[in-house]
Amino acid sequence: MSIWALGINHKTAAIAVRERVAFDPAAMPLVLQTLQNLPYVSEVVVLSTCNRTEIYCCAEEGGPEQISEWLIQNQQIERNELQAAMYTLTSGSAVAHTMRVASGLDSMVLGEPQILGQMKSAYAMAQDVGTTGTELGRLFRQTFSIAKQVRTQTAIGENPVSVAFAAVRMAQHIFSDLKESRALLIGAGETIELVARHLRHAGIGHITLANRTLARAQHLAAEFHADAVLLEDIPEVLASADIVISSTASTLPILGKGMVEKAIKKRRHKPMFMVDIAVPRDIEEQVAELQDVYLYTVDDLRDIIEENVRSRETAAEQANELIEAGVQHFMRELKALDAVNTVTELRAHVESLRDEQLDKALKQLQNGGDAEKILRTFAHTFSNKVLHQPMKALRRAGSEGRLDVMDWSRELFNLDANKDDPSADSTYPTEDSPAD
Numbered sequence: 001m002s003i004w005a006l007g008i009n010h011k012t013a014a015i016a017v018r019e020r021v022a023f024d025p026a027a028m029p030l031v032l033q034t035l036q037n038l039p040y041v042s043e044v045v046v047l048s049t050c051n052r053t054e055i056y057c058c059a060e061e062g063g064p065e066q067i068s069e070w071l072i073q074n075q076q077i078e079r080n081e082l083q084a085a086m087y088t089l090t091s092g093s094a095v096a097h098t099m100r101v102a103s104g105l106d107s108m109v110l111g112e113p114q115i116l117g118q119m120k121s122a123y124a125m126a127q128d129v130g131t132t133g134t135e136l137g138r139l140f141r142q143t144f145s146i147a148k149q150v151r152t153q154t155a156i157g158e159n160p161v162s163v164a165f166a167a168v169r170m171a172q173h174i175f176s177d178l179k180e181s182r183a184l185l186i187g188a189g190e191t192i193e194l195v196a197r198h199l200r201h202a203g204i205g206h207i208t209l210a211n212r213t214l215a216r217a218q219h220l221a222a223e224f225h226a227d228a229v230l231l232e233d234i235p236e237v238l239a240s241a242d243i244v245i246s247s248t249a250s251t252l253p254i255l256g257k258g259m260v261e262k263a264i265k266k267r268r269h270k271p272m273f274m275v276d277i278a279v280p281r282d283i284e285e286q287v288a289e290l291q292d293v294y295l296y297t298v299d300d301l302r303d304i305i306e307e308n309v310r311s312r313e314t315a316a317e318q319a320n321e322l323i324e325a326g327v328q329h330f331m332r333e334l335k336a337l338d339a340v341n342t343v344t345e346l347r348a349h350v351e352s353l354r355d356e357q358l359d360k361a362l363k364q365l366q367n368g369g370d371a372e373k374i375l376r377t378f379a380h381t382f383s384n385k386v387l388h389q390p391m392k393a394l395r396r397a398g399s400e401g402r403l404d405v406m407d408w409s410r411e412l413f414n415l416d417a418n419k420d421d422p423s424a425d426s427t428y429p430t431e432d433s434p435a436d
Contacts, residue, residue, distance in 0.1 A: 007054030164194035
């Protein structure tokens, strides 16, 4: 049995392919059970997100091929289409990949933290269904430990690398406690949706969404427990906003200097943080001239983001070192466990041969047989039984010129230890201890 990681992600497949391989969360228990029931698969965990579908398993050599065939049939995807996008990794490469994914190093946004939670959920689901065991349990415990080290010992996730996240992070620097803050988001597109999501995650006190179409604003507001207003209602709600973030497709400014100046007066000059993500601008440039207004544009955010990307790339190098050390530690443990299993199986095998011959000898003694003859027969037969298979293997290795097997055998049985120094072992005859 070996550890395998196989799947597709945003680097190897377009979204049209990823959609077809993705799994419905409600169907995941059945998917896990079905995969584990494949003849060569013993343990399995499935991670399915918008950017990747990956299957981690403990399986024999034919396991990945069986999983691929099942995907082709179950997900109704063309063989050549799947094979062109799928990667298959095993042993150390699979372990390293799993750790890189959990640490955010394989994500579309370098260092993004959500993937670790998604991987933990995938593992928890597999545990609940009963498709994990010793091998994957050890892999994921080590993976989560390394991912935690990456998060705590590097700066991989400290700095924002998206416009939406950067805007929210800047707001957090100005307002120490967002729970007491109110945000006005102008627009209802993807960027504003991401801003709203990040603000909610940061614990914002209240959100108002303003949009040209009220229905769209209400739809988005329902998801984030926010209020929805039309663009023409902005003058009425602007004064209550501590944070204003705007991203629309308007060709003309939505917020002028006069409107903002009136809002600041109503606020009694309480600071207002504004971010204009739109191109063309939604907020007049002259608004930046007002006291108690902190206005940033998309260019300001891009400068921050580019610097943060460089920072994350440096952190990624440190993270890779932690992952490499984690992989080496895991593989050493795996080899040590293999050695323990081999020793256990060897001992059980020899003891089984011993007990078989001992039972025969005891029966012969009970029947009144000659004790010395029975003991000598027992010793001779037992030795032959123990050495039969190793001797065959040694002869075969010798005929094939495999001298390494000979060397290992001599080391294993310590054949050279006393070859040149008979006095080192008291069983050798000496002048002071004559042979029997």
